[in-house]
Amino acid sequence: MNLDFTKSDGLLPAIVQDAQSRRVLMVGFMNEDAWRKTLESGNVTFYSRSRNKLWMKGESSGHVLRVKDISTDCDNDTLLIQVESRGPGVCHNGYESCFYRTLREGEWVEAEQRTYDPAAVYGADK
């Protein structure tokens, strides 16, 4: 498949885009195991740098990301994954997209409402 996992400690950034709305939902990192797991399962699976292990998106929330289409870029070092999102949002802060803050006159502004209550999904520590 010729993906180039050599550039960033064996990790590739994977952009997750909603296949229908075309909204960019999040960016995660995959190592070769996460990539294989994503292909085998059809569920987007990342490598968690903080927890140092594979992490199927939605494994605790149930908000899995079903793979619809996958592209790579001209350098084979970035993935673009079109998904169907099985949940109200991907962001652990309770938003549809992790990109919920927009620059307005030099300040980051939360430009949208939460789509779910993160404490109800992830517990009170979030």
Place this chain on the structure above:
Amino acid sequence: MNLDFTKSDGLLPAIVQDAQSRRVLMVGFMNEDAWRKTLESGNVTFYSRSRNKLWMKGESSGHVLRVKDISTDCDNDTLLIQVESRGPGVCHNGYESCFYRTLREGEWVEAEQRTYDPAAVYGADK
């Protein structure tokens, strides 16, 4: 502005998305200088890791990317930049998007036509 430039040697990934079509065009990296330059000029400016210097996208091709909107993610370590693309494509291989290859039955397939001749724009060495 509180962007977190500490995680990857002072660089943040910046996803470039066409503001109209919502197509993801490319991913580049910005250091703090490139970020400042992007804000000041309104033209997307990256830091080139291979050439070790600032690189305004389009400086040789004329295919500049005009900033329309900027978001950041929940960790403040990734940028999503909506642009108006002033050219037939962003990819130095001659395509509208760097993500011109799609996975089909385990193989990367070029799913689209070139939108310009890269040799005419960048010279014969491309």
